[in-house]
Amino acid sequence: xEEIIESIKKEFKFSQSIHIEMLLWDFEIFAQLxxxxxxxxxxxxxxxxxxxxxxxxxxxxxxxxxxxLTEKExxxxxxxxxxxxxxxxxxxINSLKETLLIVKNKVETEGLKKKFLNGF
Numbered sequence: 001x002e003e004i005i006e007s008i009k010k011e012f013k014f015s016q017s018i019h020i021e022m023l024l025w026d027f028e029i030f031a032q033l034x035x036x037x038x039x040x041x042x043x044x045x046x047x048x049x050x051x052x053x054x055x056x057x058x059x060x061x062x063x064x065x066x067x068x069l070t071e072k073e074x075x076x077x078x079x080x081x082x083x084x085x086x087x088x089x090x091x092x093i094n095s096l097k098e099t100l101l102i103v104k105n106k107v108e109t110e111g112l113k114k115k116f117l118n119g120f
Contacts, residue, residue: 004101026063028096032081033065037073041066
């Protein structure tokens with residue numbers, strides 16, 4: 001996984017690998033939350049990146065979400081993600097590695113475009 005992150009870092013001239021890893025984890029958590037409940041919406045800077053040309057995109061240290069769920073429903077969804085992660089850490093990491101390879105290949109061939117991200 002480190003090789004893939006390093007490759008993305010070099011390709012897009014990120015100063016630190018940790019920024020890429022944090023961004024990937026942010027989007028992974030968002031994907032897991034939306035798999036549990038469809039009422040999570042990505043907003044803010046992370047959502048804006050989808051519409052920017054590749055050379056203008058940047059990594060974000062966090063993601064902004066909007067939802068109409070109650071605080072308790074949000075807590076339950078986050079706990080569900082945490083529990084799934086703890087129960088199947090090895091499978092989860094292997095799945096993330098496969099996703100990273102797909103992302104790396106798509107970015108190399110198509111750039112990080114709205115069309116591509118809508119596939120995830």
